[in-house]
Amino acid sequence: MSNKGNDKPLVKMVDIEKRFGSVQALKGVDFEVYPGEVVGLVGDNGAGKSTLMRILTGIYHPSRGDIYFRGEKVLIDSPKKARDMGIEVVHQGFGLLDSMTVARNVFLASEPLIKVGPVKLLDMEKMNMETRKVIEHAGIRTGVEPDSIVQYLSGGQRQAVKIGRAIYFKAEVVILDEPTIALSIREKDHVGELVNDLRKHNVAVIYISHDLEEVYELADKITILDVGEKLAEYKRGEVSLEVLYDIIREGRIPPDIKQQNKKE
Numbered sequence: 001m002s003n004k005g006n007d008k009p010l011v012k013m014v015d016i017e018k019r020f021g022s023v024q025a026l027k028g029v030d031f032e033v034y035p036g037e038v039v040g041l042v043g044d045n046g047a048g049k050s051t052l053m054r055i056l057t058g059i060y061h062p063s064r065g066d067i068y069f070r071g072e073k074v075l076i077d078s079p080k081k082a083r084d085m086g087i088e089v090v091h092q093g094f095g096l097l098d099s100m101t102v103a104r105n106v107f108l109a110s111e112p113l114i115k116v117g118p119v120k121l122l123d124m125e126k127m128n129m130e131t132r133k134v135i136e137h138a139g140i141r142t143g144v145e146p147d148s149i150v151q152y153l154s155g156g157q158r159q160a161v162k163i164g165r166a167i168y169f170k171a172e173v174v175i176l177d178e179p180t181i182a183l184s185i186r187e188k189d190h191v192g193e194l195v196n197d198l199r200k201h202n203v204a205v206i207y208i209s210h211d212l213e214e215v216y217e218l219a220d221k222i223t224i225l226d227v228g229e230k231l232a233e234y235k236r237g238e239v240s241l242e243v244l245y246d247i248i249r250e251g252r253i254p255p256d257i258k259q260q261n262k263k264e
């Protein structure tokens with residue numbers, strides 16, 4: 001890790017187990033991410049990726065296991081708690097209110113207020129001014145304004161608004177679950193740029209995608225889940241893309257490949 005002060009995991013999930021009735025979605029999974037690190041979380045359908053992230057974001061409660069944030073054991077028992085800790089989720093086409101302006105979406109639930117006599121009103125001027133910064137930050141081209149209605153933005157522009165927002169509010173962890181599904185090639189590239197931008201801001205990024213090529217290019221570390229278990233974990237360049245495909249397809253590590261899933 002090149003960034004200073006980044007030698008301790010920001011999030012550490014230990015021995016996470018999750019059952020849904022008879023389905024064991026996660027079996028003793030350890031997972032960690034450092035500040036400024038992009039972790040690709042991959043695995044076949046039903047591997048448990050989203051479940052693991054729903055636990056981290058307080059949507060599900062683990063049946064067993066602990067979560068540490070900055071080294072301290074935490075109980076993330078609601079999405080609000082996760083958000084207050086600086087954990088943000090970005091889904092494709094989700095998480096923005098379509099009928100509202102970009103500015104309102106950027107400040108959703110944290111709107112600046114201005115006191116006018118006895119009443120408090122939304123400080124539209126401040127919201128628009130700050131939103132302009134978010135838009136610039138996210139590098140959104142082609143005419144997005146603070147008062148643009150979200151409904152008319154492209155998929156990529158929506159992503160950019162969410163990610164720009166995360167940077168503006170100094171999110172510490174950003175989870176992207178299948179962020180590039182249904183995006184054009186150019187928009188995909190843009191999401192890639194935004195991920196790199198988050199990394200530069202020392203944000204920990206967890207990137208879930210079935211597009212292994214994309215993950216391979218972006219991620220500093222790739223964690224592979226297989227039917228609820230952590231199968232392997234590789235740092236950038238430790239395995240080839242082809243081997244990665246094989247591992248996920250076979251659900252096991254080929255005998256000639258170094259096993260990297262031991263605990264540190």
Ligand SMILES: Nc1ncnc2c1ncn2[C@@H]1O[C@H](COP(=O)(O)OP(=O)(O)OP(=O)(O)O)[C@@H](O)[C@H]1O
Nearest residue numbers: 020023024025043044045046047048049050051052
């Ligand atoms: N709320 C739930 N109730 C019952 N079973 C669930 C629930 N959520 C997830 N599961 C089960 O847990 C397992 C893991 O699902 P999960 O959504 O985490 O997989 P995933 O790796 O995100 O898959 P995909 O790539 O298809 O999104 C699956 O068998 C799924 O059916």
Ligand SMILES: [Mg+2]
Nearest residue numbers: 049050051177
């Ligand atoms: Mg999923």
